[in-house]
Amino acid sequence: MNSGLEVRNLQKHFGGIVVANDICLDLKPGDRKALIGPNGAGKTTFANLLTGTLVPERGSIRLNGADIMHLKESKRVRAGVAKTFQITTLFKAMSVRENIRLPILEREGKSLNWLAPSTSFPEVESEIGRLLAQFRLESFADVKVQDLAYGQQRLVEMALTLALKPGILILDEPSAGVPTGDAHIIVDAIERLPEELAVLIIEHDMKLVFRVASRIIVLVNGAVLLEGTPGEIAHNQQVRDLYLGARHDR
Numbered sequence: 001m002n003s004g005l006e007v008r009n010l011q012k013h014f015g016g017i018v019v020a021n022d023i024c025l026d027l028k029p030g031d032r033k034a035l036i037g038p039n040g041a042g043k044t045t046f047a048n049l050l051t052g053t054l055v056p057e058r059g060s061i062r063l064n065g066a067d068i069m070h071l072k073e074s075k076r077v078r079a080g081v082a083k084t085f086q087i088t089t090l091f092k093a094m095s096v097r098e099n100i101r102l103p104i105l106e107r108e109g110k111s112l113n114w115l116a117p118s119t120s121f122p123e124v125e126s127e128i129g130r131l132l133a134q135f136r137l138e139s140f141a142d143v144k145v146q147d148l149a150y151g152q153q154r155l156v157e158m159a160l161t162l163a164l165k166p167g168i169l170i171l172d173e174p175s176a177g178v179p180t181g182d183a184h185i186i187v188d189a190i191e192r193l194p195e196e197l198a199v200l201i202i203e204h205d206m207k208l209v210f211r212v213a214s215r216i217i218v219l220v221n222g223a224v225l226l227e228g229t230p231g232e233i234a235h236n237q238q239v240r241d242l243y244l245g246a247r248h249d250r
């Protein structure tokens with residue numbers, strides 16, 4: 001059964017502050033949903049509850065019908081719930097190709113052999129080639145990550161995450177820190193993600209959100225204020241007052 005992720009009634013406090021208040025969300029194969037909301041609304045906290053970085057006080061998370069709440073973070077990744085690697089976890093002195101090789105070897109249980117000549121695993125090298133092409137990184141394959149522009153480093157993060165072959169992909173602010181002029185490469189990469197992947201995009205850049213998301217969830221004070229199509233969200237007065245301001249440019 002490939003029914004995706006079903007999140008029900010997640011509750012979490014930090015001290016006296018409720019950061020997840022009865023959150024429900026469905027993420028089905030092929031979905032492109034965005035989670036928006038003001039700073040401190042609880043978006044990253046929610047992502048961390050999904051990945052298992054944080055444990056909720058109550059609620060349930062099911063993946064393709066199976067309860068995954070008891071699974072630790074590493075096991076949830078193996079089950080198919082992945083959040084993008086953070087830039088700090090990239091091996092910056094290594095090339096793009098070498099970075100992408102690591103999660104593939106890890107996934108294939110070949111990580112003990114990661115110092116072996118790459119030609120030992122031609123299927124791994126061809127998968128790296130496909131990921132490089134998907135993220136338009138072919139010409140940077142042998143460039144050290146530290147020598148890439150920031151936007152391209154973020155593409156490498158996405159490529160590494162996809163190398164784990166997740167069914168559910170969570171992108172937490174994929175365009176943060178990327179110069180405005182380069183934001184299109186992030187949009188392009190999101191648009192080229194595998195069609196059947198379920199994607200949750202947490203993002204402040206409304207232009208990006210309205211471009212890539214078919215549904216938008218607005219989170220305020222840890223609670224879902226509303227979920228709707230981009231049109232419904234853009235025209236909702238409560239959202240405009242609370243978060244988007246008087247206008248947004250579509």
Ligand SMILES: Nc1ncnc2c1ncn2[C@@H]1O[C@H](COP(=O)(O)OP(=O)(O)OP(=O)(O)O)[C@@H](O)[C@H]1O
Nearest residue numbers: 014015017019037038039040041042043044045046
């Ligand atoms: N580890 C923690 N311990 C205590 N409070 C925390 C912790 N992490 C986050 N918070 C608080 O929980 C609330 C939600 O934070 P969170 O980072 O989830 O918000 P966010 O919606 O991702 O914000 P942003 O848009 O700024 O990334 C905030 O009030 C934050 O200060």
Ligand SMILES: [Mg+2]
Nearest residue numbers: 043044045172
């Ligand atoms: Mg955040």
